[in-house]
Amino acid sequence: xxxxxxxxxxxxxxxxxxxxLRCNYSSSVPPYLFWYVQYPNQGLQLLLxxxxxxxxxxxxxxxxxxxxxxxxxxxxxxxxxHMSDAAEYFCAVDQRGNMLTFGGGTRLMVKx
Amino acid sequence: EAGVAQSPRYKIIEKRQSVxxxxxxxxxxxxxxxxxxxxxxxxxxxxxxxxNGVVDDSQLPKxxxxxxxxxxxxxxxxxxxxxxxxxxxxxxxxxxPSDEQFFGPGTRLTVL
Numbered sequence: 001x002x003x004x005x006x007x008x009x010x011x012x013x014x015x016x017x018x019x020x021l022r023c024n025y026s027s028s029v030p031p032y033l034f035w036y037v038q039y040p041n042q043g044l045q046l047l048l049x050x051x052x053x054x055x056x057x058x059x060x061x062x063x064x065x066x067x068x069x070x071x072x073x074x075x076x077x078x079x080x081x082h083m084s085d086a087a088e089y090f091c092a093v094d095q096r097g098n099m100l101t102f103g104g105g106t107r108l109m110v111k112x
Numbered sequence: 113e114a115g116v117a118q119s120p121r122y123k124i125i126e127k128r129q130s131v132x133x134x135x136x137x138x139x140x141x142x143x144x145x146x147x148x149x150x151x152x153x154x155x156x157x158x159x160x161x162x163x164n165g166v167v168d169d170s171q172l173p174k175x176x177x178x179x180x181x182x183x184x185x186x187x188x189x190x191x192x193x194x195x196x197x198x199x200x201x202x203x204x205x206x207x208x209p210s211d212e213q214f215f216g217p218g219t220r221l222t223v224l
Contacts, residue, residue, distance in 0.1 A: 004154075009152070036215075041217065041218075042217055042218075043116070043203060043205075043215030043216050043217045043218055044155070044203070044205075044215040045215070046212055046213075049212070090154050090155070092154075097168075098143065098160075098207065098209075098210050098211075098213075099157055099160060099167075099168060100155075100157065100213065101157075102154030102155050102156070103154050104152070104153055104154050105152075105153070105154050
């Protein structure tokens with residue numbers, strides 16, 4: 001069975017600072033990996049995804065993530081946080097059945 | 113392009129009552145998903161439809177939950193009778209086969 005662990009349920013950064021949200025997965029086969037963002041009272045929006053090919057994936061709003069097979073990680077980063085980045089972020093895996101398993105989420109807070 | 117529509121957005125009921133949620137997916141999307149998102153957790157897949165057939169319902173509590181997608185378009189998720197632990201946001205998503213899932217805004221259920 002696959003699982004997703006997001007280290008840190010809450011992360012707080014200052015505006016302009018680096019954002020790093022951690023995601024580790026366990027899977028018997030290399031999965032497809034996703035990051036979603038959820039703003040209050042809204043559904044989830046896809047930020048980026050890794051399927052095959054280049055391990056550094058760029059997404060919307062300046063976010064990127066790197067797939068590291070040896071570390072079973074898919075951490076999400078953004079060089080400079082903006083107030084509008086405050087939201088909840090979910091990492092998810094899919095073992096080719098288009099059925100997502102989500103992590104517990106990380107709430108990102110951005111201080112002015 | 114219209115997104116995934118869900119109604120109602122909010123519902124408050126007492127335990128042992130029944131409730132139904134409705135989802136209209138993006139036009140042309142063959143696959144439809146229902147997720148349960150308990151406060152502070154990531155979404156958990158309840159059921160996946162491909163057209164009007166069930167692909168996976170292994171995590172659906174079938175003693176009280178039911179879902180249908182009779183014409184392969186919109187879908188209804190029902191809880192009968194509701195328990196306190198059913199309080200959650202119920203998310204509907206749709207996708208073309210083996211492609212990105214698009215999420216609706218969700219229905220927030222409170223069971224008193």
